[in-house]
Amino acid sequence: MKAVHFGAGNIGRGFIGKVLHDNGYAVTFADVNTEIIDALNKDHEYTVHISEENGASYKISGVNGVHTANDPDQLSEAVSQADIITTAVGVNILPIIAKTLAPHLANRQTDKPLNIIACENAVLATDTLKTAIFSEVNETLPSNVGFPNSAVDRIVPIQKNDNILDVKVEPFFEWVIEKNSWVGEDTLAGVNYVEDLMPYIERKLFTVNTGHAGIAYYGKTLGYTTVSEAMDDEKVVSYLKQVLEETTLYLTHNYDFTEVEQKQYIEKIIARFKNPYLSDDLDRVGRGVLRKLSPNDRIVKPLVYLHNQNMDHSALSKLVMFALQFNNSDDPEQIEMKQRIEEAGVKGFLSEHSQLDDKLIEEIRSSI
Numbered sequence: 001m002k003a004v005h006f007g008a009g010n011i012g013r014g015f016i017g018k019v020l021h022d023n024g025y026a027v028t029f030a031d032v033n034t035e036i037i038d039a040l041n042k043d044h045e046y047t048v049h050i051s052e053e054n055g056a057s058y059k060i061s062g063v064n065g066v067h068t069a070n071d072p073d074q075l076s077e078a079v080s081q082a083d084i085i086t087t088a089v090g091v092n093i094l095p096i097i098a099k100t101l102a103p104h105l106a107n108r109q110t111d112k113p114l115n116i117i118a119c120e121n122a123v124l125a126t127d128t129l130k131t132a133i134f135s136e137v138n139e140t141l142p143s144n145v146g147f148p149n150s151a152v153d154r155i156v157p158i159q160k161n162d163n164i165l166d167v168k169v170e171p172f173f174e175w176v177i178e179k180n181s182w183v184g185e186d187t188l189a190g191v192n193y194v195e196d197l198m199p200y201i202e203r204k205l206f207t208v209n210t211g212h213a214g215i216a217y218y219g220k221t222l223g224y225t226t227v228s229e230a231m232d233d234e235k236v237v238s239y240l241k242q243v244l245e246e247t248t249l250y251l252t253h254n255y256d257f258t259e260v261e262q263k264q265y266i267e268k269i270i271a272r273f274k275n276p277y278l279s280d281d282l283d284r285v286g287r288g289v290l291r292k293l294s295p296n297d298r299i300v301k302p303l304v305y306l307h308n309q310n311m312d313h314s315a316l317s318k319l320v321m322f323a324l325q326f327n328n329s330d331d332p333e334q335i336e337m338k339q340r341i342e343e344a345g346v347k348g349f350l351s352e353h354s355q356l357d358d359k360l361i362e363e364i365r366s367s368i
C-alpha cells in the first residue's frame, strides 16, 4: 500500500505520516523544503517521540521524499501508485497543491481506489482541495477517487531536535474522517469514521483551536512566549474558560453534544494545554492571524452566531481585540493586518476582512 503526503512538516511527519506508516503504508512525502526532502531520501526513517513522562519513541521507516517543483517525474510516479493522498500544508496552500497534483491525477492509468484527504484546521478543507483540483482538470478525473473531509487533532509544536526529521508530539491524537465519501474497502486503523463530520470538525475547531487562540493572543499581550508559561497564569486559564463557555453555547445549540460531554471534552483539552513536557510557542499558535480572523474560522464564526442570538460573547469579543494586537513580525499575515488597519482603521478592517456589522464592531472595540 502506498501513500503520498503533501507537507512533510510537524503534523505531516508527527501525526499523519505515523498513522499511515502504522497502517502498513510506504509514505512518500512531497514538500518544497529541500533540506527535509534530502534528509528523507538519505535516512528513509525518522523517530516520533511522545512528550509525556517516560514517553515512548517510534521509528517511522520506509519513507522517502519528492520535491514538488523539482521532481515532477517522481511525483507523477508516486501519485500513479498511491492508494491514499493526504495534505497538511495549511489551508491557504491547498490551491497550489491542487495545481501541482491535478495533472498527475489526470494521468493515473488505474481504477484502483484512491482517497484524497486534506488534514488542515479548517471546515471541509477536502472540499476546498477537490473544487480546486476539478477546476484544473475540467471536471474529469479517473473513477474511484474519493474526497472525504476530515478533522485532525494533535498538538505538534515547532521542532528543535538534533535530527531535523524527528518530531516530538503530544500523546493525544484524533483523526476523524467522513465515512460516506471514502472509496474502497481498506480503511485506516486508529481513525474514527463518521457519517456526519460537521459536529466533530466544529467541536475541534471551536474548542481546541479557539481556546488555543485565546491563550496565544491574550498570553502575548501579557508578555508570555510559550503556552505553558501562559497557562501558569490564573488570569489566562480563567479567560480561556470564559472563551470555552461561550463556544460551548454555540456547539450545544447547533449539535447534539450535551453540556456535560462538552465539559469533559474541555477538561481534557485544558490538561493537554498544560502538558509540561511540550514546549509550544505562542507565535506558532497565533500564526496566520488573517486566517484566524476570517468569517468562518475559530473566532468570528461562533462570535457572530452568539451575537445574533443575543447570547454571551464578551470573551470572544475581547479575543478579536487581543488578536488585533498580535505582534509577531515573523507572521506575514500580522504584517499585512497591520498595514490594512493603518489604511482602513480597525472598523474598516473588521468590516471588510471579518465581515462584521457596525454594532458588533462597536462592542468589540469597547470590550477591553
Ligand SMILES: NC(=O)c1ccc[n+]([C@@H]2O[C@H](COP(=O)([O-])OP(=O)(O)OC[C@H]3O[C@@H](n4cnc5c(N)ncnc54)[C@H](O)[C@@H]3O)[C@@H](O)[C@H]2O)c1
Pocket: 006, 007, 008, 009, 010, 011, 012, 030, 031, 032, 033, 068, 088, 089, 090, 091, 093, 096, 097, 119, 120, 121, 152, 153, 154, 155, 156, 157
Ligand atoms: N501543528 C499542529 O499542532 C497542527 C495540528 C492539527 C492540524 N494542523 C494543521 O496542519 C497543517 C500543517 O501544520 P504544521 O504545523 O504541520 O505546519 P508546518 O509548517 O510544520 O508544515 C507545513 C509543511 O508544508 C510544506 N509546504 C508549504 N507549501 C508547500 C507546497 N506548495 N507544496 C508542498 N509542501 C508545502 C512546508 O514546507 C512544511 O513542511 C495546517 O493546516 C495546520 O493548521 C496543525
Ligand SMILES: O=P(O)(O)OC[C@@H](O)[C@@H](O)[C@H](O)[C@H](O)CO
Pocket: 121, 152, 153, 154, 155, 156, 208, 209, 212, 213, 284, 285, 286, 287, 288
Ligand atoms: O494550525 P493553526 O494555525 O490553524 O492553529 C494553531 C494551533 O491551534 C493548532 O496547530 C493546534 O496545535 C492543533 O490544531 C491541535 O490539533
